[in-house]
Amino acid sequence: xxxxxxxxxxxxxxxxxxxxxxxxxxxxxxxxxxxxxxxxxxxxxxxxxxxxxxxxxxxxxxxxxxxxxxxxxxxxxxxxxxxxxxxxxxxxxxxxxxxxxxxxxxxxxxxxxxxxxxxxxxxxxxxxxxxxxxxxxxxxxxxxxxxxxxxxxxxxxxxxxxxxxxxxxxxxxxxxxxxxxxxxxxxxxxxxxxxxxxxxxxxxxxxxxxxxxxxxxxxxxxxxxxxxxxxxxxxxxxxxxxxxxxxxxxxxxxxxxxxxxxxxxxxxxxxxxxxxxxxxxxxxxxxxxxxxxxxxxxxxxxxxxxxxxxxxxxxxxxxxxxxxxxxxxxxxxxxxxxxxxxxxxxxxxxxxxxxxxxxxxxxxxxxxxxxxxxxxxxxxxxxxxxxxxxxxxxxxxxxxxxxxxxxxxxxxxxxxxxxxxxxxxxxxxxxxxxxxxxxxxxxxxxxxxxxxxxxxxxxxxxxxxxxxxxxxxxxxxxxxxxxxxxxxxxxxxxxxxxxxxxxxxxxxxxxxxxxxxxxxxxxxxxxxxxxxxxxxxxxxxxxxxxxxxxxxxxxxxxxxxxxxxxxxxxxxxxxxx
Numbered sequence: 001x002x003x004x005x006x007x008x009x010x011x012x013x014x015x016x017x018x019x020x021x022x023x024x025x026x027x028x029x030x031x032x033x034x035x036x037x038x039x040x041x042x043x044x045x046x047x048x049x050x051x052x053x054x055x056x057x058x059x060x061x062x063x064x065x066x067x068x069x070x071x072x073x074x075x076x077x078x079x080x081x082x083x084x085x086x087x088x089x090x091x092x093x094x095x096x097x098x099x100x101x102x103x104x105x106x107x108x109x110x111x112x113x114x115x116x117x118x119x120x121x122x123x124x125x126x127x128x129x130x131x132x133x134x135x136x137x138x139x140x141x142x143x144x145x146x147x148x149x150x151x152x153x154x155x156x157x158x159x160x161x162x163x164x165x166x167x168x169x170x171x172x173x174x175x176x177x178x179x180x181x182x183x184x185x186x187x188x189x190x191x192x193x194x195x196x197x198x199x200x201x202x203x204x205x206x207x208x209x210x211x212x213x214x215x216x217x218x219x220x221x222x223x224x225x226x227x228x229x230x231x232x233x234x235x236x237x238x239x240x241x242x243x244x245x246x247x248x249x250x251x252x253x254x255x256x257x258x259x260x261x262x263x264x265x266x267x268x269x270x271x272x273x274x275x276x277x278x279x280x281x282x283x284x285x286x287x288x289x290x291x292x293x294x295x296x297x298x299x300x301x302x303x304x305x306x307x308x309x310x311x312x313x314x315x316x317x318x319x320x321x322x323x324x325x326x327x328x329x330x331x332x333x334x335x336x337x338x339x340x341x342x343x344x345x346x347x348x349x350x351x352x353x354x355x356x357x358x359x360x361x362x363x364x365x366x367x368x369x370x371x372x373x374x375x376x377x378x379x380x381x382x383x384x385x386x387x388x389x390x391x392x393x394x395x396x397x398x399x400x401x402x403x404x405x406x407x408x409x410x411x412x413x414x415x416x417x418x419x420x421x422x423x424x425x426x427x428x429x430x431x432x433x434x435x436x437x438x439x440x441x442x443x444x445x446x447x448x449x450x451x452x453x454x455x456x457x458x459x460x461x462x463x464x465x466x467x468x469x470x471x472x473x474x475x476x477x478x479x480x481x482x483x484x485x486x487x488x489x490x491x492x493x494x495x496x497x498x499x500x501x502x503x504x505x506x507x508x509x510x511x512x513x514x515x516x517x518x519x520x521x522x523x524x525x526x527x528x529x530x531x532x533x534x535x536x537x538x539x540x541x542x543x544x545x546x547x548x549x550x551x552x553x554x555x556x557x558x559x560x561x562x563x564x565x566x567x568x569x570x571x572x573x574x575x576x577x
Contacts, residue, residue, distance in 0.1 A: 059101050064094075067101050070115035071129070078119070079126065080153060088172050093129035095138050100124070126152045134162075134176030141176075144183065161186045164193045169209050174217060182220035196228050215252050230260035237267045241281035251288055259295035266296035269303075273317040276571050283320060289327055290320070298328040302364070305335055309356040319361045331364040338363040338396070342389070344371035345382040351390060359393045367401045374399055379407040424451045428469040436473065443476035454479045457486040461494075462501050471508035478511040486511060497522050499540055507541040518544050520573045524556060527565055533558040 059067075068090045075086035090097075104118040130152055131141035149155055165175050179186060185193060200212055215222070222228050238248060270280050284291045290299070306316055323331075335356075342352045356363060368374075375385065378399075388395055399405055421444055422432065430437045444451065458468040471478060481489070492515055493499050504510055510518070521543045528534040534555055546554070556562040 059098070063101065064097060067097055067115045070119065071097065071100070073116065074119040074124075075126070079151060081126075084166075085152075085159075089126075089129045089133040092133035092173050094132075096129040096132055123150060125150045127155075131176060131179070133173060134179060135173045136176035136180060140180060144179075157189070158186050160190060161188055161193050164197070168194075168197055169213050170217065171213075177217065178220040178223075182224050185220065185223045193223065196223050199228060199232070211249055215249055219252055219257070221257050227260060230264065234260045234264045234267070237264060238281075238284075241267075241277045241284070243281050243285055247285065247288075251292055256292070258292065259297075263291065263296050266291060266299050269299075270320070273313060273320065274570060275317070275321075279321070283323065287323055287325060290323055293328045298332050302328065302332050302335065305332065306356060306360050309353045311357050311360055315357065315360065319364075322361060324361075324365050326365060330367075334367055335360070335364050338366060338368055341368050341371045341374075342386075345375070345385050347386045347389070351386070355389070355393055362393055362396060366396045366399075368396065369399055369401055369405070374405070377405045377407070420449060421451060424455075428472060430473075440472070440476040444479060450483075451479050453483055454481065454486055457483055457490070458504075461487075461490045463505060467505045471505060475508040475512070478508050481511055489515065492518070503540045507539065507545075510540060510544060513544055516573055520569055521551060523569050523573070524551075524562075524566055527569075528555055528559060528562065531559055533562070 071093075072086050072090040075081045075089060076083050079086075081089075100115065100118075103122075104114040125145065127145050127149065128138070128141070131144070132138065146155060152159055162175065165178065166172055170178070188196075197212065197216070200215075222231055235248065267280070270283075275283065303316060306319075339352065339356075342355070369377075374380075375382065378385065380388075418441065421441055422437070425437050425440055426432060430440065455468060455472075458471070459465050463471075478486075489511055490501075490504065493504060493510065494501060497518070522540075525534065525538065525543050529536050543551075552563075552566065556566045559565075
């Protein structure tokens with residue numbers, strides 16, 4: 001028997017020596033487990049560890065190769081492990097091998113016999129070299145060693161799940177990462193792990209084995225509990241939005257843990273905001289972090305913050321539809337910081353709410369300087385600063401971190417602008433120092449020179465100057481729109497909706513509503529009128545000015561198909577306000 005054992009060890013030594021020359025201790029690449037092994041990582045920490053050990057080892061390469069052969073013989077012939085398992089463990093546990101050699105006679109002529117004799121009378125804790133061969137460092141696996149077990153074959157559940165990974169193409173020396181991040185996966189009863197892995201390939205995900213290995217290696221938690229089913233549900237929702245598989249795998253290969261259930265809720269919430277599948281796919285495809293950052297938690301925080309200020313659903317929809325290339329966490333931080341800056345300059349709460357309702361995208365995109373720094377640099381008081389922001393919120397873009405801030409124009413220029421506005425109003429028949437004029441002056445935004453230009457837009461469109469003056473008395477804010485916007489809205493009213501200019505005279509605040517809102521209301525009204533469900537002579541004011549809830553209750557609900565047509569029109573027109 002001893003002679004046969006010596007012959008076997010001698011042949012193993014020769015085999016190890018030849019393979020060492022060709023492979024330099026690389027793991028054997030069998031068909032069972034080598035699939036995709038070269039795709040996951042180019043620089044394995046394990047190889048660097050081996051190299052450093054070889055450089056520092058007090059034993060020669062020959063001694064280490066002979067000790068490997070003895071360990072292989074022990075694990076396979078004595079302990080009954082599968083040959084592939086024994087081979088991989090013996091060749092990929094350098095720390096354990098170094099420790100083993102230090103415990104036995106280390107002379108080169110007797111090393112094989114010494115290691116073999118030592119193993120014969122001193123059984124080892126096989127979990128130590130096993131975990132190391134999986135890619136775990138001794139400091140990592142020392143805390144997870146089974147307290148009452150020494151032999152691998154005594155933990156059939158662990159070995160069974162280990163072999164499932166091997167047979168699915170997972171590199172053996174990288175399975176340790178999965179064990180480290182999701183150890184419960186290795187306690188599954190027979191067939192459970194295999195079923196979970198098979199599920200990824202059986203639901204039409206076009207996920208080949210190589211990609212499956214990379215995805216699971218980067219995200220072991222996908223195999224824990226019901227996460228895989230939550231993930232697949234989320235995945236199907238993304239696919240229905242037209243997002244390609246390659247894009248999804250790219251996100252997963254970043255190795256970040258995600259709350260798939262919450263991400264699925266985010267997608268549902270986007271749908272409730274008004275996003276169609278195609279729109280949703282474009283928005284998320286262009287800005288993945290909008291969805292994936294903090295597993296969507298920040299999205300809920302942003303919405304909650306804006307809802308507190310009374311921001312409408314359509315405004316939030318519009319904001320996300322135009323969301324900038326910025327992390328959602330940074331966007332939320334900017335919103336909070338803008339709020340604190342406005343509080344510090346003592347802007348009235350109702351005015352702060354108005355800015356957040358009308359310009360959330362602007363506020364979330366600006367990383368403002370500190371309030372005291374702005375006041376000092378602009379050489380301005382708090383009231384003047386508030387007025388500047390209220391007149392033109394876009395000025396905040398000039399006050400972001402890193403931007404060069406110039407002092408604001410001297411008070412004389414502001415006074416001249418006010419004088420020009422006053423002169424303009426006097427020419428229209430306003431009386432100085434009356435409440436009517438003061439209200440108009442407060443309502444006007446922009447420079448005095450722009451008021452006459454905007455006034456002329458209405459006159460050139462065909463409205464009598466006296467009627468325009470009346471319109472301004474009724475609703476001064478119509479002159480806060482730019483010349484281009486005024487012209488576009490008048491053209492839309494007359495040429496697209498077919499209303500006469502006289503309707504604008506009786507309803508001047510039409511200019512304040514965006515085109516999408518007007519188009520949606522008028523389109524719905526025309527459909528209802530064709531169905532004979534509403535008065536065919538309703539004024540434009542009646543159709544556009546009321547709240548959406550009131551419009552739906554008063555008109556949409558009159559027809560059995562009204563709500564269906566309303567939702568269809570909303571998707572087609574996409575109102576943003």
